[in-house]
Amino acid sequence: MTVLLDRSRSRAEALWSERSPQLPSVVRISTARANEGATWTPIAQAGESFALTETAKLLDALDVGSAVRSEVRRFLVLVLGRDATIPVVTPGDEDGSVSLYWKTGPMSLEVEVSADGPNYLWARDETGEIHCLEDDRKKIVGLAKNIVLRMGIRAKIHNPRWRQQYLGNE
Structure with a gap:
């Protein structure tokens, strides 16, 4: 799943893709342009738990x-x-x-x-x-x-x- 922030409408949209991980992940929502992409970090790497x-x-x-x-x-x-x-x-x-x-x-x-x-x-x-x-x-x-x-x-x-x-x- 890729989450992008649409600044003009101030809402988040979820777009599914085959490249998205199928394990618990931390999503960083960025205000960067959509073509710059989103960053995925598995929980183990993010130190989440x-x-x-x-x-x-x-x-x-x-x-x-x-x-x-x-x-x-x-x-x-x-x-x-x-x-x-x-x-x-x-x-x-x-x-x-x-x-x-x-x-x-x-x-x-x-x-x-x-x-x-x-x-x-x-x-x-x-x-x-x-x-x-x-x-x-x-x-x-x-x-x-x-x-x-x-x-x-x-x-x-x-x-x-x-x-x-x-x-x-x-």
């Missing part, structure tokens, strides 16, 4: 079906932001699902993702309150995104160099 890149590596190491892998990636794109921490990724139950587990200080989050998408969430927030959701994908994504965001903020405050430590650069 360190956690997304690292979690994808963990997911690739698991022996899971392509449908489950696709749903896990979709869930991660929806949930992980720039400051998100990296979950532990393990095979789930016998149905071929994947379990994602985050822990930051007193907070923890577990989400089970199957070929049908996220279907179970268990979480403990910073106040100690326990949250449990089943089979409501929108609520699971919303709550997971909120808790992962708060975990990322907490990790950044308490250990700003956690990424370097994770990579073994410290």
Whole structure:
């Protein structure tokens, strides 16, 4: 997809092309002339989400079906932001699902993702309150995104160099 800004009408138009990447991408909308083209940057190169890149590596190491892998990636794109921490990724139950587990200080989050998408969430927030959701994908994504965001903020405050430590650069 190429996004161009039409300055004369002040609106963005999306034009599809075969050259456009079919993976999560960061689109830079430019006020340059249309013939100068748009710039595409994959998320991994843009630094959009360190956690997304690292979690994808963990997911690739698991022996899971392509449908489950696709749903896990979709869930991660929806949930992980720039400051998100990296979950532990393990095979789930016998149905071929994947379990994602985050822990930051007193907070923890577990989400089970199957070929049908996220279907179970268990979480403990910073106040100690326990949250449990089943089979409501929108609520699971919303709550997971909120808790992962708060975990990322907490990790950044308490250990700003956690990424370097994770990579073994410290």
